[in-house]
Amino acid sequence: MTTHPLPPVVDTATWERRLQTLRAREKAATRELDAIAAERRRLPMVEVPDYTLEGEDGPVRLVDVFDGKRQLIVYHHMWFPGKEWQCPGCTGFTAQFTRLEFLDGYDARFVVVTQGPIDEALAYKRRVGNRMTWYSTADSSFGADVGAPPGGEFAVNVFLREGDTVYRTWHTSCRGAEQLTHTFALIDLLPYGRQEEWQDSPEGWPQSPAYSRWPRSEDIAALYGAGADGAERPRQGR
Template sequence: MTATPASSAAAPPVVDRETWLRERDELLVREKAHTREGDAIAAARRQLPMTLMPTVTVRGPGGDTPLVEVFEGRRMLIAYFHMWHDGKPYEHQCEGCTFSTCHMQMLDYLHARDVTYAVFCEGPYDESAPFAEFMGYRFPWYSAKDSDPALADSRDFGFIACYLRDGDKVYETYWTTGRGVEALMTTYQALDLTVYGRQENWENSPEGWPRVTGHPWRLNGRPTAQWSRPGVAPR
């Protein structure tokens, strides 16, 4: 990924402050409607039925770990199912999963709401756990490579699943993939507030607005977040 510079003309028109405030207020009406619709969808999500999970395990630092123990005593669990390319070096691992998970470093607020966040990796634990350490991840990391297929349930890795624990029983309450995973990507929420947005080719932006070239989650051959890790030499 490299950013295409904006031309000197690539900027919104300049108006007086009164006009700017009026147009900003007009957009605010749409933003509030969007927020209320999001609240309504979240309410519907909370009212979905749930489905009982079979007894399954994942592989962690202590070996095979029952799913119920991944909750760490909390009632809810958010699990990100991380893609993995067996035998490949770190720079060839999934850039999308790296982009998603690298945002989840501060978990205090989730824990305060009785929620555990963990990653279930598609690759073997002994191979993928050093990657999590390299990335500086502080959340629990497990391998689902040898888990009962019922855990992923034929879904391609790169998705989020949410669970509820009732005693020793675990229920799946929600899952999402594709752009639904953007719930973890706070960088995108911040970029969406800026004049140039995400700078990706699919966006509806005026002519001349800057665009990234190459993969939007890679920089000089690596997932972008890896360049700040110790031991990674700049190019």
């Protein structure tokens, strides 16, 4: 006999009826997401200045961060000066992106930009085993101008290049970034969900303070960092 809270047990026909009722709502949500994406494709855009960031090989213009592509997704990683371990949410979020080559078929690229000095940022990238290409905006107003100032929250921005001119097309932060991750999508399928106190769950369901089940940056480093498998991760991109 278990002491764990459980969903009610019903016959197959009852379960199928309840599933189909939920499926109708899921399909409606899918159609709404399609409509939102359609509206996103119709958003106007704004031209941005010719920023210069710092990359692994030195200064690089924002237009060259596209690496020849026309579309660019930028994840602005939070940065705390002098800290050994940076934001666990950002560290865990970007750790999942290990295969980005599929974006080539869409004429797009996905990179990390942070307020941290480039040497410190690259050292942190190696320590936690991150596979994305990192840039620093420590000596540029780029981050601050697009919603990711020093000491601020993380953010996601999307840009479009036409020749040497760059335009900003979309921006989000906080839970708006969840659509980019598979982690929450998988967890939300589970009977107990995210198990966080803010969620609407049946009485008795396991619940913990928000973020308490998230891996720490140290955990990410132990799993994926340079020393985790005894070898340095291969260098990616420019």
